[in-house]
Amino acid sequence: MNDLEQSCLEQFRKDLVQFEIKLTQQQEEQFIRYYEMLTEWNEVMNLTAITEFEEVLKKHFVDSLSLVKAWDAIREKRVSVIDVGTGAGFPGIPLKIAFPQIRLTLLDSLQKRIRFLNELIAELGLQEVETIHGRAEDFAAPSKKREQYDLCVSRAVANLSTLSELCLPYVKEGGLFISYKSEKVAEEAKTAEHAISVLGGKIEGQKEFFLPDSDIYRNLFVIRKIRNTPKKYPRKAGAPAKDPLK
Numbered sequence: 001m002n003d004l005e006q007s008c009l010e011q012f013r014k015d016l017v018q019f020e021i022k023l024t025q026q027q028e029e030q031f032i033r034y035y036e037m038l039t040e041w042n043e044v045m046n047l048t049a050i051t052e053f054e055e056v057l058k059k060h061f062v063d064s065l066s067l068v069k070a071w072d073a074i075r076e077k078r079v080s081v082i083d084v085g086t087g088a089g090f091p092g093i094p095l096k097i098a099f100p101q102i103r104l105t106l107l108d109s110l111q112k113r114i115r116f117l118n119e120l121i122a123e124l125g126l127q128e129v130e131t132i133h134g135r136a137e138d139f140a141a142p143s144k145k146r147e148q149y150d151l152c153v154s155r156a157v158a159n160l161s162t163l164s165e166l167c168l169p170y171v172k173e174g175g176l177f178i179s180y181k182s183e184k185v186a187e188e189a190k191t192a193e194h195a196i197s198v199l200g201g202k203i204e205g206q207k208e209f210f211l212p213d214s215d216i217y218r219n220l221f222v223i224r225k226i227r228n229t230p231k232k233y234p235r236k237a238g239a240p241a242k243d244p245l246k
């Protein structure tokens, strides 16, 4: 590793101190290998627009781990977590590396991204990680993954109303859905409020902050599942995005 990369890594460690996360050497190596595989595979398939080491550390890894600001309990609980529309594994894989006791499902509708994730999981030696190739609308059936998770996370997939229909069906009663947003969501939240309630959720709060040592704004939107989601949701594939619940 050259001097520049070393100093990026130093900054990464410092950023994580702000989240009270201290990685072991093995975990740090897993993050570095993740970066390497991400950029290698990115040359032959579209995984990420961000490829500089420094930026990947901040905008993908630190950002994914910022979840602790909204839900500190992920540090030690053996919770089941699903990442809907995970793409190249964000935020699910960084959470799994930092908190290896979680049981993780990664879901995405693009086969090639799932192929990348399967290779990555094997290479990093991650245990209790399942990948699902499919649409979120199709795997929330009672015979599949409906209401099986303590926590559902999702970043950069859809507006809050659409996302709630895709994500809340996966969450157990009493569990949480946390959406990573990068803009002020007051308007979006207002529009989605009724949809969230129809789907069995209740807005519990939001955590707004800047990522450590940066001007990157982040908003974690926290929704509690308080009732089972009515059977008719999610609607058939495509409908939640085309015609978001109001």
Ligand code: SAM
Binding pocket: 084, 085, 086, 087, 088, 089, 090, 091, 107, 108, 109, 110, 113, 134, 135, 136, 137, 154, 155, 156, 157, 166
């Ligand atoms: N969450 C990742 C991140 O933050 O880097 C990926 C974000 S990418 C912009 C959106 C991802 O969501 C894509 O990989 C896409 O295939 C997936 N996606 C969109 N709609 C989906 C759906 N209905 N079911 C499953 N995956 C979906």
